[in-house]
Amino acid sequence: MxxxxxxxxxxxxxxxxxxxxxxxxxxxxxxxxxxxxxxxxxxxxxxxxxxxxxxxxxxxxxxxxxxxxxxxxxxxxxxxxxxxxxxxxxxxxxxxxxxxxxxxxxxxxxxxxxxxxxxxxxxxxxxxxxxxxxxxxLPRRAPLRHGDLELDETTYTVRRGARSAQLTPTEYALLRFLVRNAGQIVPKEELLRHVWQYQHPAESTVVETYISYLRRKLGTLGPPLITTRRGVGYGLT
Structure with a gap:
């Protein structure tokens, strides 16, 4: 494939x-x-x-x-x-x-x-x-929003104000899950299950890798959004 x-x-x-x-x-x-x-x-x-x-x-x-x-x-x-x-x-x-x-x-x-x-x-x-x-x-999905962050569900574009960035499918899926769970720290294991569908995720470093990708791209749009709780997981400020 x-x-x-x-x-x-x-x-x-x-x-x-x-x-x-x-x-x-x-x-x-x-x-x-x-x-x-x-x-x-x-x-x-x-x-x-x-x-x-x-x-x-x-x-x-x-x-x-x-x-x-x-x-x-x-x-x-x-x-x-x-x-x-x-x-x-x-x-x-x-x-x-x-x-x-x-x-x-x-x-x-x-x-x-x-x-x-x-x-x-x-x-x-x-x-x-x-x-x-x-x-x-066909139904058209409304954008997802968190503060000044807007996720366009039809173009995979992320906007903050007038500035935008293109995400890969995996980056977008990760950010969308964080937005849908805004206000809480999402454990790494939950991210792996819901975004990557990993069933035995203990040793995987894929979350850390993609969080760094997101931080790099979102950092061009405005102040930092993603927060880390060491040993637990990630969330949105």
Whole structure:
């Protein structure tokens, strides 16, 4: 899989996409890339989690792995089609037998086989959304704000007053999580679980690395925002 820097054609940004994938590395690539292209992404690793999120998030599209640890993704697809008839459903699987494809497309909107190119996933999600929901009625997310800091949810731009900076998808996801938890110190382990989906994070230094990237970029926009509680985590002043 490779990343893409080009947005999908057509204005489908802001649409809610539920990614159901039990392989953490694949789920991470999918969620970060889709967020980079302006989608509002939720992730689930099991059928149970997917049912819960589908009920509460009401996604516009579902990217659904066929083989899940606690059930068959195709059966979940049938349930979601019944519960969310207007949502687009795109299946992802390593199986490419014609019978599998035909069976899935009986109640899904598209079908992608592994290994896949990440550009193809973005393009197909966008195409399904354009078919299932006209672009001119897709929800547009309001900017996130904390003090004079504003995060544009469609362009991945950060502003403070008239000045702006471009963030990478991971930098943006980290800052967004800090903004959504402003007023408290977020433990490093929580950041790793929610931003990187790491399950055993004790020895990782990735948070420190990306905090330094954010400080460098945000430092060009105004006074320091990110505070460190040594041995605990990070927060916004």
């Amino acid at each position: 490779t990343d893409s820097s080009q947005p999908p054609r057509g204005d489908v940004r802001g649409a809610r996409v539920l990614v159901v994938e039990d392989e953490p590395s694949i789920a991470d690539v999918l969620s970060i890339t889709l967020r980079f292209h302006g989608f509002d992404v939720s992730t689930a690793a099991t059928v149970r989690q997917a049912r819960h999120l589908a009920e509460h998030v009401r996604p516009d599209a579902v990217l659904l792995d066929v083989m899940l640890p606690d059930g068959d993704g195709r059966e979940l697809g049938r349930e979601l089609r019944s519960a969310l008839p207007e949502a687009g459903i795109v299946f992802v699987t390593a199986r490419d037998a014609p019978a599998e494809v035909v069976g899935a497309l009986g109640f899904g909107d598209d079908y992608i086989t592994k290994p896949f190119h990440i550009d193809e996933v973005v393009a197909r999600i966008a195409a399904v959304l354009r078919r299932t929901r006209p672009a001119d009625v």
